[in-house]
């Protein structure tokens with residue numbers, strides 16, 4: 432009678448050196464900690480740099496608030512990667528070290544109370560941690576300190592924007608204050624992007640935005656603010672930012688508001704405070720002499 436595998440009687444396999452569970456345990460002991468350390472080091476070191484990959488698609492933030500939002504976003508990804516690596520690791524580990532080797536029914540684990548408590552409690556802890564950081568950062572982003580350096584009243588309408596600076600008066604204009612109007616974007620007209628309404632704000636100062644709509648719901652979005660806020664008729668919305676770096680770009684409406692929603696663009700200029708004061712003084716002078724006509 433040949434001694435092939437199928438002829439061997441069923442039952443526990445002999446635990447000879449170099450085979451079965453002790454071998455698996457040795458391999459796991461040898462490679463397990465190294466793999467975990469490598470994963471942690473990889474995550475920690477790539478997290479030190481700021482590039483498109485480590486920001487996980489988020490824009491380069493240009494306000495204090497945006498930095499907090501992007502950091503929260505990165506933290507959520509680190510948590511997701513950690514859970515993913517752990518789960519994938521355990522799947523791969525069990526596939527490699529516990530693959531079927533015979534028809535013997537494996538050791539059955541049932542009613543293991545500690546393990547069941549563990550995988551009930553761990554998700555609660557994960558949700559709790561994510562909730563804590565989200566609530567903390569949301570409170571920071573939504574905070575409205577009492578005395579902002581610059582106030583901008585934003586009015587959204589179909590299909591453009593009006594920006595008013597109530598701290599900077601223009602007595603001879605019908606608006607009474609610096610008012611920036613423009614044209615709806617039209618790509619058929621060369622250079623039309625220079626006719627868009629202008630929103631200019633200073634670096635390093637707190638800027639309060641008061642949002643209002645005259646018709647339907649719009650939404651105010653400057654991509655590197657990493658933030659959007661709805662502009663709702665009869666429901667004033669507010670938010671405040673502290674810009675940290677210079678930026679020139681396009682802001683947009685991000686709530687489908689009608690036929691020309693996609694053309695509801697505006698110019699954004701984040702500039703040094705001195706340049707902002709110069710610009711606003713020039714706006715005051717020109718709007719005063721023109722009576723507010725732009």
Ligand SMILES: [Cu+2]
Nearest residue numbers: 649684688695
């Ligand atoms: Cu809109």
